[in-house]
Amino acid sequence: MFTPHTPQEIEEMLKVVGVETIEELFEKVPEDFRFPELDLPEGLSEMAISAELKELASGNATTEDFISFLGAGAYNHYIPAAVDMILRRGEFYTAYTPYQPEVSQGTLQAIFEFQSLMTELTGMDVSNASHYDGATATAEAANLAYHFFRGKRKKIVVSRSVNPQYRETLRTYMQGLENVQVLGDEPAAGVSGDLNKLLALTDKDTALVIVQYPDFFGRIIDYTKLIEAAHSQGALVAFVFNPTALGLLKPPGEFDVDIAVGDGQPLGIPLSYGGPYLGIFTIKDKYVRKLAGRLVGETEDETGKRAYVLTLTAREQHIRREKSTSNICTNQGLMALAATVYLSLLGKSGFKQVAELCYQKAHYAAEQISKVKGYDLAFPETPFFHEFVVSTPEPVSMINAHLQEHGFLGGYDLSLDYPEMKNKMLIAVTEKITKQDIDDLVAVLEEAHHD
Amino acid sequence: MIEPTIYELSQPGRKGVAFPESDVPAYDLPAGFAREALKLPELSEQDVVRHFTHLSQLNYSIDGGFYPLGSCTMKYNPKINEEMARLPGLANTHPLQPIETVQGNLYIMYQLQEWLQEISGLNRVCLSPAAGAQGELVGALIIKKYHEINNAPLRTKILIPDSAHGTNPATSAMSGFKVVSLPSDARGNVDLEALKAECDETLAGLMLTNPNTLGLFDENVLEVIQLVHEAGGLVYGDGANLNALLGVVRPGDLGFDIMHFNLHKTFSTPHGGGGPGSGPVGVSEALAEFLPSPVVTIIEKGDEETPPFFGFYTPQHTIGRMKAFYGHFGMHIRAYTYIAMHGPAGLLDIAQKAVLNANYLMAQIKEDYTLAYDRTCMHEFVVEGAWEDIPDIHALDISKRLMDYGYHPPTNYFPLIVHEALMIEPTETESKQTLDAFAKAMKAIAKEAREDPDLLQTAPHNTPIRRCDEVKAARDLVLCCWIPE
Numbered sequence: 001m002f003t004p005h006t007p008q009e010i011e012e013m014l015k016v017v018g019v020e021t022i023e024e025l026f027e028k029v030p031e032d033f034r035f036p037e038l039d040l041p042e043g044l045s046e047m048a049i050s051a052e053l054k055e056l057a058s059g060n061a062t063t064e065d066f067i068s069f070l071g072a073g074a075y076n077h078y079i080p081a082a083v084d085m086i087l088r089r090g091e092f093y094t095a096y097t098p099y100q101p102e103v104s105q106g107t108l109q110a111i112f113e114f115q116s117l118m119t120e121l122t123g124m125d126v127s128n129a130s131h132y133d134g135a136t137a138t139a140e141a142a143n144l145a146y147h148f149f150r151g152k153r154k155k156i157v158v159s160r161s162v163n164p165q166y167r168e169t170l171r172t173y174m175q176g177l178e179n180v181q182v183l184g185d186e187p188a189a190g191v192s193g194d195l196n197k198l199l200a201l202t203d204k205d206t207a208l209v210i211v212q213y214p215d216f217f218g219r220i221i222d223y224t225k226l227i228e229a230a231h232s233q234g235a236l237v238a239f240v241f242n243p244t245a246l247g248l249l250k251p252p253g254e255f256d257v258d259i260a261v262g263d264g265q266p267l268g269i270p271l272s273y274g275g276p277y278l279g280i281f282t283i284k285d286k287y288v289r290k291l292a293g294r295l296v297g298e299t300e301d302e303t304g305k306r307a308y309v310l311t312l313t314a315r316e317q318h319i320r321r322e323k324s325t326s327n328i329c330t331n332q333g334l335m336a337l338a339a340t341v342y343l344s345l346l347g348k349s350g351f352k353q354v355a356e357l358c359y360q361k362a363h364y365a366a367e368q369i370s371k372v373k374g375y376d377l378a379f380p381e382t383p384f385f386h387e388f389v390v391s392t393p394e395p396v397s398m399i400n401a402h403l404q405e406h407g408f409l410g411g412y413d414l415s416l417d418y419p420e421m422k423n424k425m426l427i428a429v430t431e432k433i434t435k436q437d438i439d440d441l442v443a444v445l446e447e448a449h450h451d
Numbered sequence: 452m453i454e455p456t457i458y459e460l461s462q463p464g465r466k467g468v469a470f471p472e473s474d475v476p477a478y479d480l481p482a483g484f485a486r487e488a489l490k491l492p493e494l495s496e497q498d499v500v501r502h503f504t505h506l507s508q509l510n511y512s513i514d515g516g517f518y519p520l521g522s523c524t525m526k527y528n529p530k531i532n533e534e535m536a537r538l539p540g541l542a543n544t545h546p547l548q549p550i551e552t553v554q555g556n557l558y559i560m561y562q563l564q565e566w567l568q569e570i571s572g573l574n575r576v577c578l579s580p581a582a583g584a585q586g587e588l589v590g591a592l593i594i595k596k597y598h599e600i601n602n603a604p605l606r607t608k609i610l611i612p613d614s615a616h617g618t619n620p621a622t623s624a625m626s627g628f629k630v631v632s633l634p635s636d637a638r639g640n641v642d643l644e645a646l647k648a649e650c651d652e653t654l655a656g657l658m659l660t661n662p663n664t665l666g667l668f669d670e671n672v673l674e675v676i677q678l679v680h681e682a683g684g685l686v687y688g689d690g691a692n693l694n695a696l697l698g699v700v701r702p703g704d705l706g707f708d709i710m711h712f713n714l715h716k717t718f719s720t721p722h723g724g725g726g727p728g729s730g731p732v733g734v735s736e737a738l739a740e741f742l743p744s745p746v747v748t749i750i751e752k753g754d755e756e757t758p759p760f761f762g763f764y765t766p767q768h769t770i771g772r773m774k775a776f777y778g779h780f781g782m783h784i785r786a787y788t789y790i791a792m793h794g795p796a797g798l799l800d801i802a803q804k805a806v807l808n809a810n811y812l813m814a815q816i817k818e819d820y821t822l823a824y825d826r827t828c829m830h831e832f833v834v835e836g837a838w839e840d841i842p843d844i845h846a847l848d849i850s851k852r853l854m855d856y857g858y859h860p861p862t863n864y865f866p867l868i869v870h871e872a873l874m875i876e877p878t879e880t881e882s883k884q885t886l887d888a889f890a891k892a893m894k895a896i897a898k899e900a901r902e903d904p905d906l907l908q909t910a911p912h913n914t915p916i917r918r919c920d921e922v923k924a925a926r927d928l929v930l931c932c933w934i935p936e
Contacts, residue, residue, distance in 0.1 A: 026668075101916070
């Protein structure tokens with residue numbers, strides 16, 4: 001199949017090596033354990049595996065068969081056909097890390113363009129070549145802040161309105177650092193959007209304050225005072241942002257934040273049941289030497305031609321080993337390419353239009369759903385982008401089961417992460433949702449109410 | 452010819468995609484939050500496609516040629532993998548859908564966990580880690596938590612052989628361990644005396660790559676593992692070189708407690724120009740409850756009529772979550788496809804041909820290049836990219852000259868313990884003809900080094916660009932392209 005050796009070639013090769021059989025090459029492997037019988041099914045043909053996987057796939061419900069209002073960190077946006085056509089080019093997806101710039105300019109320039117697009121999108125100074133996803137980018141932001149203060153500041157303050165999975169990941173990463181405390185997101189902190197509690201926690205021992213923009217509930221909150229207060233204590237501030245929202249909203253850079261991270265999945269990356277996605281990591285200039293992950297810089301070749309190389313590699317694990325800030329090695333190369341192609345295709349007007357469509361349709365949906373008896377907006381006074389929280393008359397799981405029968409994937413059941421949010425549904429609306437879809441959803445909700 | 456940047460190609464007013472007009476009433480943006488300017492490029496679809504096609508043509512790739520990049524296992528990526536990962540029924544599922552609507556996904560993940568367990572001889576596998584380095588972090592955090600729960604918080608030392616990947620010490624430090632480097636002995640094995648000297652009550656564990664980055668199977672692996680276990684430590688296996696062991700030996704049988712898999716190295720998921728990787732982690736029975744969450748499990752057993760019902764499980768002492776959702780599912784599908792197509796015989800064939808190819812190539816070039824360790828290698832081997840009689844020629848020059856012959860260079864200057872290292876890993880999918888041609892090029896370069904050293908020192912000559920000024924890149928630090936006002 002994939003190994004090309006003919007019996008005759010094997011003979012010739014063994015002769016050159018100076019052994020009789022291939023098995024002899026494994027003599028250093030302890031004999032008692034050598035060549036175990038693996039209890040695995042016999043190999044299948046390409047035709048057979050293809051049929052098997054199609055069968056498995058056909059049993060799933062998908063966001064194409066159903067009208068989906070699920071978001072909560074992964075969004076069902078339209079991906080122009082050209083994005084995947086580029087990703088399928090073997091020259092991109094079968095290349096590896098561009099350590100040899102002379103034969104890797106394609107990957108290097110694409111990453112350089114990715115970095116450029118991310119700095120423009122966020123209004124920050126520097127973007128790296130990407131991290132694994134929004135959750136690990138958030139954890140790495142705390143890692144950066146901790147190292148920026150040389151381990152002297154021990155507190156990471158994080159809002160309860162930051163994606164719960166990101167906060168869990170942050171805690172996992174912080175276990176390795178001495179006496180670091182992650183706080184501010186306890187159940188008692190609540191989800192009202194009131195920033196005073198975060199403010200009160202922020203002091204001279206705080207390395208980083210993390211908030212989300214728009215937050216996990218879709219809300220657009222003005223963090224200006226919190227940022228000023230954190231900076232007055234010398235602490236850094238990180239925004240976790242949604243990239244689509246930045247098509248309309250003031251970018252993190254204009255709020256004077258130090259670090260802005262996010263998940264780039266909405267930028268042309270399929271839902272693919274949660275991954276691979278794309279961690280966006282951007283900073284102000286002054287943190288560049290503490291930045292984890294690959295960076296591409298512009299330079300010249302010896303004939304003076306413009307060229308791109310991996311730069312500041314002395315920060316990274318393969319050089320600094322135990323002295324590096326992070327162990328990160330790979331970036332999400334191909335996913336960063338997807339985002340680069342996506343933003344290039346949509347361009348200035350297209351990207352703004354998608355953000356506007358999301359915003360308008362979400363607001364129409366919120367207005368219509370809140371007219372249904374028993375359904376109310378949980379935060380009616382707070383502006384939102386393309387996600388909002390609805391209080392429901394029954395447990396969300398029951399409503400969703402009913403919606404599913406009518407061809408809808410309902411919103412996210414917030415009680416799964418927030419015990420205090422019983423009967424609260426997080427609804428996401430993207431440009432793929434039509435007015436008719438929303439009206440149909442409302443009709444099903446109304447009908448359920450009358451049942 | 453320089454390919455302009457996407458911004459240099461931009462023309463004000465041009466559009467690449469049209470979206471339908473809004474079909475709902477207009478709502479105002481909240482005051483004070485409206486963005487003033489967002490300078491994205493403006494191009495037609497064809498502009499964009501041509502630009503990225505041009506860029507792709509500047510890359511070397513496995514599909515284009517031989518890529519003997521040691522330790523990276525640049526094997527062929529079967530095209531069926533790509534088709535399967537894009538099946539609409541899989542690619543269009545949202546990670547927060549109710550589990551009864553995604554049983555197909557969970558079946559694939561569960562089965563992959565089971566298969567990786569069987570292949571590695573470990574008891575429980577978690578698929579969530581995003582890449583090998585993150586798998587290592589999982590391992591180090593498990594070691595830490597295991598000792599904490601067993602009331603041995605003073606076990607703070609991790610031993611790492613000097614031939615290890617840089618991620619090993621970086622991971623250990625990130626997890627709060629003190630890193631002690633172990634020397635290699637004259638045959639490239641872990642130095643047993645040095646190991647014994649470090650086996651004390653502060654020992655948390657050892658991170659071992661086997662076969663190591665010299666391409667050598669540690670001849671004392673059982674003793675090494677036993678020493679660490681007797682001292683109360685755990686042994687972490689860096690699975691970077693698992694390709695050489697498929698069906699040959701199971702790390703769990705040798706006594707490894709934890710190991711990560713690099714799906715892009717061993718199970719043919721694409722390298723993608725530097726990711727996404729995927730780094731599942733397997734552990735022994737004693738460590739199963741420390742795995743990151745979530746792990747896929749069977750919630751309700753099936754019978755002859757009904758299939759089992761799959762769901763997620765949070766291990767009791769879990770070190771926590773490593774990322775959002777469940778890992779790189781798109782990569783899990785590819786690895787599943789690959790293992791299913793190979794079966795036990797096919798997997799063994801991979802390891803056998805990978806090792807045969809490496810030994811064959813080593814035999815072909817060892818007259819012209821000094822071997823770092825002259826013994827049977829596994830899937831890769833290391834030579835010195837320098838000669839005493841031509842002191843001005845370095846591994847870098849040989850690497851660059853190989854590009855003129857149409858090859859991607861081997862990994863160079865790694866492992867650090869070999870002078871001017873060139874680390875060569877042919878992988879199992881390369882034919883004898885390819886290896887012969889590469890050996891011929893290596894020999895020709897060795898000859899050129901003596902007869903016309905300038906040819907090497909000024910190489911490459913036939914590539915899209917020549918050698919780059921890396922000092923300038925780091926000094927000027929231009930990390931973002933020109934964006935028009």
